[in-house]
Amino acid sequence: MRDTAPEPALSTQLLEWYDHHARDLPWRVAPADRQAGMVPDPYRVWLSEVMLQQTTVAAVRDYFHRFTSRWPTVQALAAAEDADVMGEWAGLGYYARARNLLKCARAVSADHGGVFPLDHDALLSLPGIGPYTAAAISAIAFDAPEVVMDGNVERVMARMFDIHTPLPDAKPELKARAAELTPQDRPGDYAQAVMDLGATICSPKSPACGICPWRDPCRARAAGTAPELPKKQPKKAKPVRRGVAYLAQRADGALLLERRPDSGLLGGMLGWPGSPWAESPAADCPPFPADWQVLPGEVRHTFTHFHLILTLKTAPLPDGPAPEGLLIVKRHDFRPSDLPTVMRKAYDLWRGGAE
Template sequence: MRDLSEELLAWYDVNARTMPWRVDPVDSKAGKRPDPYFIWMSEVMLQQTTVAAVKEYFRKFTTIWPTVHDLAAAEDADVMAAWAGLGYYARARNLLKCARVVVNDHGGAFPDSYDTLLTLPGVGPYTAAAVASIAFNRKATVLDGNVERVMARMHDIHDPLPGVKPVLMQYAETFTPNGRAGDYAQAVMDLGATICTPKNPACGICPWRDPCAARVAGTAAELPKKTPKKKTPIRLGYVYVARRDDGAWLLETRPEKGLLGGMLAFPSSDWSDDPTPDPPIDTEWIDSGYEARHTFTHFHLRLKIMTADVANPTSPDRGHFVNHNEFSPTALPTAMRKVFDLIPRRDATIENKAR
């Protein structure tokens, strides 16, 4: 394979996207490296998440916790609350674990080798390669969804993902240059994000237009092939919103493992085809008539919102009351935020009623 990285890097020098954690290619070529903590933070946030969604969270996290030492010393609940809304909450739990490992086992400095990075919590093959190359300019090959797509098209590969992934990795490694490792990694991902897009790829302005086998074959837009996924089922459930007469809210911290693990939430029943009512307090519950709808990765959820007013004191069977002035709905994951937004209020209108 002829060395095509030069063309791509020349394209990147002109077209590099601007991101809060990124060092401009001009500065990068002059030897400037970004803060490994920032690169690691951004890469974890970017896992299965768009750049647009990440920017605001990146700014928030690096403002509150400017160094890995600050993050390692943070309270778990504060980190989970700050992550609320970004999704895939295991990332937040592993982010904190990883910060503590870096501080306790690595003297507060991120390791610069792929193999050692790979041992860190929440750091897999992609993130290890991204941090090694972008933060430390070490030769490593990133293989994310963008690179998979670019490689499948460059070689006109019609075998479906994820099975063909090892083959795509081999091609990706062949393309990876010895110099400018970080810039190259970002360049190939930028290419996938802006030119070699999933739909309507802009082959006409692609720096790899000429050597691209799929463009020649006219198959670029239909690659990469993927094994079909089954459709998402609908699950039902009851969610319980109890309000104490002093204004306190009944909330619970969900178990570490599983859906919305470690996140603050209103208590609820099981979520299934036929959920069993499971109120967290033995009291009179009122069906609000509202239903919160939310779609997770693998199912649609409809939660019937039950409400109750209780006296102070009241001991719930599970969960705990949080004082009104200490409760911020921004700390809730989006599914629960939707519940909060639907709770009957004076200004609620009949139009909000679920059908």
């Protein structure tokens, strides 16, 4: 015999709470509007879910507004210039997502008539769409009873069922528990309700158990273990890598830049020529012979798997063509916002030192 309320009762409780407390998000159709017949736009659902990976709602709002103002449909995004999209994405990090965003938009436009497919397997076949994003689109946009598992949902399930297996080992059990609770009625609203519950009440620290709609059946609340769940494996220390970035400007203001390869870290983005990033001391490999001067200070940036420390070197850029593999960008064509965050930090340090 199960010692929690039956699934229909739990999902009904949560949906009643969601109807009154749903977050107002620019990509979301409010529960009252949805029940009145308004249908979510799969493009906006997909775009928001890609942006929200490894990023907060607060960080994504402005990016989402800019993207949807500039490219209001998936067809418009598919027709966009790569550099324009990468420039708008700058600052969100995880740039492979932006490359896959374009690939996916073009696949939807070319292979599906500009319409996201209803079929879950067809969604999974699109570039950059994995199990989580496919489930989110299926549930939120198409109201299919798919199990949507993000960090908020994992936390809610770990506490609801008092599961102490550390993540990521606990993921299959957490998903199975989430599947038990997913209703056939209003599954899209339910998926968003669980995420809202985790984001606003069942928060990582100091969960507000006293106002939670699932307070009574929550096993971790009863056991007093909620604040310590979910358990996680100890994090490994990130290595530190070092490198040199070379910033050169011509007398007329033109700048020397490189376009990074499409694959790999910061793929397809503009940046400053530089040395490889390695844990050993950075090699000196300037893009052209000159009296390179070390700029005081250094750039520090953290990526997913390592910390980076960049030394900056500057020199005047001589007249003539760009060195092989690099490009010269005229001053009026250069926008610092087109640079990824680490390269923009280098630019800001350089310009600050020049003032």
